[in-house]
Amino acid sequence: MSQSFKTNQPIYAQIVGRLCRQLVRGELQAGDKLPSVRDMAVQSGVNPNTIQRVYAELERQEIAETRRGLGTFITESKSRLRQVREELKNEQIVNFIADMKDMGFGPDEIVEGVRKELANSKERGDY
Amino acid sequence: MSDHIVEFKNVIKKYPGQNAIDNVSFVLPRGKMIGLVGPNGSGKSTIIKLMAGLVHPTKGSVTVNGKTANRRIAGEVAYLSELDVLYPFFTAKETIGFNAGLFDDFDQEKALEIMSFMQLEPDKKAKNLSKGNRGRLKILLALSRQAPLILMDEPLAGLDPLVRDIIIKSLITYTNLDEQTVLMSTHEVAEAEPVLDMVVAVRDGQICGMDDVDNIRGKHGLSLMDWMKETMAK
Structure with a gap:
């Protein structure tokens, strides 16, 4: 498997956590485009529904925003x-x-x- | 179109001397990857065959995509058997052509794409393929169909970890959850867990548990394996 997951926390929450760490480390930056749901699913070895939930959660927390037809982007808000x-x-x-x-x-x-x-x-x- | 892809209503299936399925009712939602887990002999294969219309309920009814599951359900269901079902004298490519002739919804282009993704040799005969490659070819045949329900009986059983990984990756890449639902039985719970939305646990011909994987981890703080142990022990 491409990544391993802890057993006691939902996988979507763990991926959200990972993306936040990448942000803090600067591997992901303001305005960056996130991979498509399917690409992200394949990269992480998880179900596309899970990634949809990850992106929805990032949006809810105002860390990312989805632009219709363009994809999901990290917020520009420093x-x-x-x-x-x-x-x-x-x-x-x-x-x-x-x-x-x-x-x-x-x-x-x-x-x-x-x-x-x-x-x-x-x-x-x-x- | 109903919300449910599958509905079991008071289903009983008797085999001589035993009740394989013992008065089972449940529904499965659309657009999910669903795992069917449980010990050997618990009734997983029978449940899958009932959905595929290959086995008839002794009592009760099984509907798939709103239609009664019988021999004519094949258009709604892509069924991958746990048995070796490939014709030994066909090459991988010929097997694809043969299946394209069998099913209207078989997407040959997609099949060829999956074949290269899985690094299968097109011109080798099935009888000369390793078990791992036969496993891949079977998955390929199921994933190339645009049927609303994909049923896989033990797609990971007896295969090495690398092949299992490729199979799981191809599941993610090539199923279209906007239009399809996947149900797979497996004992490889830890490996399948990251791709599953929900699990159904079967014991002694009955459904003994059903939940979202996120729920199992989030609310109960359990891995799927621990949840299974708890569920089966009840």
Whole structure:
């Protein structure tokens, strides 16, 4: 299969998530045209109905817009894209904190740990 | 045109000594890829054959695209058998020509396109094809038809992972879900899952579960495999 999917989340939501990451990384940019539903389906190895749902979801979130007869495009709105970046960041942090809390780490320990690891990776030159 | 492509009403199918299908009623929506799952001997093939008009219900009725499923339903249904049904002496190309003669809705151009997509050799006789290539050729024959319902009985069974991948890709590429519905039985649940809209679970001749794949993952947080285990255990 071209891509693998986690089992506990709808596939369309995972593809939406992937596209958002590509946006944040700059692999997809404002105004870019997305592949046709069928091409995207073949690329991702999923059913075209799923891709239709992905595009509908991106539209609902105002990340993409469909222009009749032309296809689906990433929004031109830079402010919306900045927002997406912010949302993705917050989402990651919320998940991370929930995980840490689940294991019994307190806020100070978490902040301290993150700070330490960032310093380490800076030293190693990874970041 | 009704919303449903398939409707079973109180269907019973008895074989000598057993009820293969035991008072089953359900409808299937149009324009979806639907998986039919369940253990061996649960009645999947019988359900598919009832839709294809190859088996008659002992009681109850089966309609496909608004018509009673009987021997004359072949125009509405493209049926791929789990058995080896190719004439051994025909080449791939001759098999395509033969099927084009059998079915009015057979699209020969599309068949040739799929043949090159699947990298099938046109001039090799079916008897000299590997199992994987015979599997591909059978899929090709079903996908080249413009029938409103495509039925596939175990299209992935016994094939290697690369062939299964090509078959799944060709399903995505060559079915037209605006006009067609696909129903396939499979045990390769994990592989089929990304292309399925919904699944129907069968056990002991009865439907024991039916849901959208997105729902199964979203609401229940389960993979299709786990959902099956839960459904079958009930």
